[in-house]
Amino acid sequence: MPSLLQYALSGLSAGSLYAMVALGLVLIYRSTRVLNFAHADMATVGTFIAFSMIRSGVPFWLALSMAIVAGSAVAVVFYFAALVPAQRKGANHLGQVILTLGLALILQGLTVYQWGAEPDRFPFPLSDTAVFQVGPVFVSELSLGTLAAAATASLVLYLLTQKTRLGLAMRATSENLQAAQTLGIPTRGVLAFAWGVAAALAVVAGVFLAPVLLLDPFFMLDAMFKGLAAAVLGGLNSLPGAVLGGLLLGVAESLGGAYVSLEFKTSLAFILIVAVLLVRPEGLLGKEFQERV
């Protein structure tokens, strides 16, 4: 029983990272109907910037904020420089998704160019090995930090979308773009802001994931696919769904890895998702696919 709890807890910690990635993806999907395949690479660029700054002696919190700013800037620039012109050209949803793939490839190449493909250790103030005992289970400083960061991020996002004027504008824009525009909401700006926030979430997830793995230009890919899966599991246009999906996926993966098969951990998670999708094609909390002819 304690080991079950232990596995569930480590699953929750991984799941909270997935949840952060998923939140960003859902935020982008809700507002622009684009599945962002550049999410991992935006996060990787941000994480590498934090890495370089920490290496050159900048305090962690400053480096983290600069990384977040840089990641958001990449997303906003991409939105204005690529997505908007493509939409003017009449690119369909598939085309816009493919644009993000293009961005992913460019960022990937540039990251390899700038920082090299060799894995590095990421210097992090919280330790992976210092553990606390909570009842029957052990929890490391880093997992606690990750859980706290994810909880804070979700809370901030909740307050932003539900309690502020800007959040109201974001919800209105994602509900009905034309109506929002007619009512005087600067929709381009709002959408760009959503991209920026999503990238910020991804960078935070990247910075907290880097100390667990080694830092290399592809370290976020796996987490992004898990985040995508989590977002789909929860429903691509539901923010609470993203958190739920992320946590469920993390726990399912950890338990599956412990009790079924370690090698097929990732596959098990995906099989679970396909099974869920076959029963509920719009995800656990999502509402979509109501088409009118």
Place this chain on the structure above:
Amino acid sequence: MDLVESYREELRFARKPLGRALLILLLVAAALLPWWGPRAWLTRASLVWLFAVGVIGQNLLIGYAGLISFGQAGFLAIGAYTFGHLRIIGVPFPLALAGAGGAAGLAGWLVGFPSLRLKGPYLAIATLGFGTATYQIFANVEWLSGGRAGLAIPPLQAPFGLLRDTWVYLVYYAIFLLFTGTAYNLISSYLGRAWVAVRDSDIAAESMGVSLARTKLLAFAISSFYTGVSGALMAQYLGHLEPQAFNISESMNFFVAVIVGGLASVEGSIFGAAFVVLVPALLGDLRWAVPVLFGSAILSVLILEPLGLAGLWLKTRLYFRLWPFR
């Protein structure tokens, strides 16, 4: 004006004598490449042909049927390994190739079932899951992948005293022609029109009597058959199989080829295949520049020329049709 007056005419590759002559010249020149081109071109051109088969398959799925798949590497791996095992137990090359296509096609048919209920991003994730699962299966099940040593595939024996390179090139070229011709015929058949109808509006297509289930499953099955054959050819080309050859970035290559070449265009798929094979070869040591170039190509295609290289080709042809008068 250039009007198509009958269905027979619509089916022709080149309608005018000049076009037909140029096409035949091009095909013959390509077939004779081993006798006039440098040897370094041969292997590269073989690679283009084998990629083109897979890219055409992917384009049938994405471009014509409008179904997205990020699991191409999975079908590629299934084709490659089926082919490898069949060849090792001594099955002749054509049969092993058919077996590889068949196995991948069967897998595609099975993967197609979620596509009956899932759309767009949801389908993308489901196929991505398939790709990941296949990769993990091949990476972890030793009797399938041949363990750490990988799987060695017996080379093709060249008949008539030809050099092996030459023979491989000719075989690949013939297979490429066969599959390209089939693709052209498919897209101008009932099935091809059904795919386009489903892509543009599945509800309207269904109410016109197109069976969605049949159409979508066939799209997946045929596309994966193509991909499986491409994987088999790749296995033969590499001569040695490791699961690492079939990770997600391989799926990406196919994707880049389809987009840069042009969605819903068979010629475009060939251009796209040439692009993803030749650009890395041209860049040589600048490995980091390959994804940057691919990414920039995708961005500029979607922003400047949504029809891709096929669109450029069409525009050039239109320009020269009236040349020098404009």
